[in-house]
Amino acid sequence: MKPNYQLDVADDCSRAVKRACHTNPSVSCGDCRLGELCLPIALDAQEISHLDEIVKRGRNLKKGDYLYREGDEFNSIYAIRAGSFKTFKSSWDGVEQVTGLYLPGEILGMDGISNNRHGGSAVALETGSFCEIPFHQLEELSARIPSLQGRFFRLMGQEIVKDQQMLTLLSSNAAEERVAALLLSISSRNHRRKLSPFNFRLPMTRAEIGSYLGITLETVSRVFSRLSKQNIVAVDNKEIQLLDISALKAVAKVKMGCS
Amino acid sequence: MKPNYQLDVADDCSRAVKRACHTNPSVSCGDCRLGELCLPIALDAQEISHLDEIVKRGRNLKKGDYLYREGDEFNSIYAIRAGSFKTFKSSWDGVEQVTGLYLPGEILGMDGISNNRHGGSAVALETGSFCEIPFHQLEELSARIPSLQGRFFRLMGQEIVKDQQMLTLLSSNAAEERVAALLLSISSRNHRRKLSPFNFRLPMTRAEIGSYLGITLETVSRVFSRLSKQNIVAVDNKEIQLLDISALKAVAKVKMGCS
DNA sequence: CGATAAGTTGAACTGGCTCAAGTCATGTGG
DNA sequence: CCACATGACTTGAGCCAGTTCAACTTATCG
Numbered sequence: 281m282k283p284n285y286q287l288d289v290a291d292d293c294s295r296a297v298k299r300a301c302h303t304n305p306s307v308s309c310g311d312c313r314l315g316e317l318c319l320p321i322a323l324d325a326q327e328i329s330h331l332d333e334i335v336k337r338g339r340n341l342k343k344g345d346y347l348y349r350e351g352d353e354f355n356s357i358y359a360i361r362a363g364s365f366k367t368f369k370s371s372w373d374g375v376e377q378v379t380g381l382y383l384p385g386e387i388l389g390m391d392g393i394s395n396n397r398h399g400g401s402a403v404a405l406e407t408g409s410f411c412e413i414p415f416h417q418l419e420e421l422s423a424r425i426p427s428l429q430g431r432f433f434r435l436m437g438q439e440i441v442k443d444q445q446m447l448t449l450l451s452s453n454a455a456e457e458r459v460a461a462l463l464l465s466i467s468s469r470n471h472r473r474k475l476s477p478f479n480f481r482l483p484m485t486r487a488e489i490g491s492y493l494g495i496t497l498e499t500v501s502r503v504f505s506r507l508s509k510q511n512i513v514a515v516d517n518k519e520i521q522l523l524d525i526s527a528l529k530a531v532a533k534v535k536m537g538c539s
Numbered sequence: 540m541k542p543n544y545q546l547d548v549a550d551d552c553s554r555a556v557k558r559a560c561h562t563n564p565s566v567s568c569g570d571c572r573l574g575e576l577c578l579p580i581a582l583d584a585q586e587i588s589h590l591d592e593i594v595k596r597g598r599n600l601k602k603g604d605y606l607y608r609e610g611d612e613f614n615s616i617y618a619i620r621a622g623s624f625k626t627f628k629s630s631w632d633g634v635e636q637v638t639g640l641y642l643p644g645e646i647l648g649m650d651g652i653s654n655n656r657h658g659g660s661a662v663a664l665e666t667g668s669f670c671e672i673p674f675h676q677l678e679e680l681s682a683r684i685p686s687l688q689g690r691f692f693r694l695m696g697q698e699i700v701k702d703q704q705m706l707t708l709l710s711s712n713a714a715e716e717r718v719a720a721l722l723l724s725i726s727s728r729n730h731r732r733k734l735s736p737f738n739f740r741l742p743m744t745r746a747e748i749g750s751y752l753g754i755t756l757e758t759v760s761r762v763f764s765r766l767s768k769q770n771i772v773a774v775d776n777k778e779i780q781l782l783d784i785s786a787l788k789a790v791a792k793v794k795m796g797c798s
Numbered sequence: 799c800g801a802t803a804a805g806t807t808g809a810a811c812t813g814g815c816t817c818a819a820g821t822c823a824t825g826t827g828g
Numbered sequence: 829c830c831a832c833a834t835g836a837c838t839t840g841a842g843c844c845a846g847t848t849c850a851a852c853t854t855a856t857c858g
Contacts, residue, residue, distance in 0.1 A: 393696030437652030494710035
């Protein structure tokens with residue numbers, strides 16, 4: 281019924297030959313398998329060891345735990361080690377609006393940089409762990425290590441293009457496009473992590489997906505049903521199988537790129 | 540009929556006592572009235588003079604001219620001096636999707652940082668001018684001037700929160716909310732520039748506004764008509780008057796903040 | 799095992815879209 | 829400088845994708 285969720289992380293680790301398992305809380309940036317997705321890209325060994333010194337490694341969280349809350353003072357950004365997280369804002373009437381989905385290797389919390397206050401909340405969607413990177417120390421280090429500065433500029437730039445892709449996705453209506461684009465996005469992000477791009481578990485509920493994509497949970501459900509009926513995907517609750525990627529890309533009109 | 544458009548810039552300049560008019564092409568960052576909105580905030584006199592050295596000042600553009608095109612190599616970011624600009628992407632089928640509206644003092648082009656390639660195009664919506672800031676030189680300078688690095692991190696962070704606000708706006712449907720939020724956003728940005736927050740000229744056509752807000756141009760027009768009928772705004776083509784800000788905020792459900 | 803949350807499916811409703819016809823503004827060439 | 833052409837805007841009417849409300853089934857977890 282849910283064959284590869286438990287495997288997800290374990291599988292990941294068993295294949296790690298040179299690099300240590302990123303779920304081992306004591307692994308340093310230089311050894312972490314996620315290093316190639318995360319901050320350290322483009323740093324040399326010595327630079328990484330400087331980075332290592334400021335990173336607070338391997339705190340664990342369970343489903344529903346907050347990384348930070350809307351309005352909290354901004355101190356750190358967070359690199360996801362394992363599990364998945366959503367970011368959201370609570371609007372005036374208390375309705376929660378999902379603004380992002382983050383997977384291992386991705387970086388969270390940059391919404392606090394401009395005002396020293398987080399613009400939204402971040403919570404774990406399942407058991408997971410993360411590294412905390414104190415921003416002020418990162419700033420100081422960046423001033424001394426140009427390649428780190430450059431890397432972080434590029435990381436923030438990535439967040440900007442990601443948000444803008446999402447913007448165009450939400451503007452050009454069509455529920456099916458949005459759902460298809462989300463599936464393709466998760467698929468390619470899994471691929472980057474050396475996991476199957478064809479089978480994965482959705483970390484969000486239908487309601488969360490709907491909130492993220494600007495449609496109702498019922499519509500999400502109906503779209504899944506329709507895509508199943510066309511044999512484009514197989515849906516077993518949160519377990520997803522992509523059966524016909526190119527058909528799915530056609531539905532998505534290839535938005536939300538493959539990055 | 541259009542009393543304050545021509546005044547817009549002139550008025551701006553006539554009030555400038557200590558700071559020189561930003562429409563004067565030779566004005567340096569230290570003297571520019573827009574400095575307090577633009578990059579130089581938080582820099583001291585000497586730091587500003589370093590910045591001045593790398594800024595290519597005061598090029599002019601007329602309506603429809605491109606600042607850069609989607610796919611162009613990324614070299615610089617651009618600070619708007621006068622006029623207004625839109626950013627957009629052309630989707631697979633050639634339909635143009637507006638992703639941003641930029642006014643004087645604001646900074647454009649950060650969508651290119653992550654891939655060294657612009658993710659969208661930017662064109663002038665009216666006659667205007669800008670400063671070009673070569674990014675590589677800015678990076679080098681940032682490594683030497685911590686307050687400039689910090690300033691630029693914060694600027695990028697601002698772009699992120701702005702995009703995310705837009706995201707939540709587009710998810711929570713309701714055409715009236717979107718239009719109201721846009722009007723309030725322009726209003727507060729004008730206020731920051733010491734222009735009237737109550738009277739302004741919309742720089743975009745109905746079609747562009749619609750594309751930006753994810754609704755059709757007809758719907759934009761109808762919303763304007765409805766808001767006029769309720770005496771919340773007065774609309775004379777592109778000339779807008781906000782008659783009842785608090786009513787407008789109620790319609791917008793106060794999204795897209797006042798920043 | 800039972801309670802509560804998550805997901806599916808149906809039916810009626812509706813906000814915004816599409817298509818269409820018209821007015822108004824802008825600017826270009828005679 | 830006017831006339832006309834083109835693009836921008838408005839308004840109406842019908843339609844449809846997605847919403848809402850509701851009833852039901854299926855998972856999850858103490």
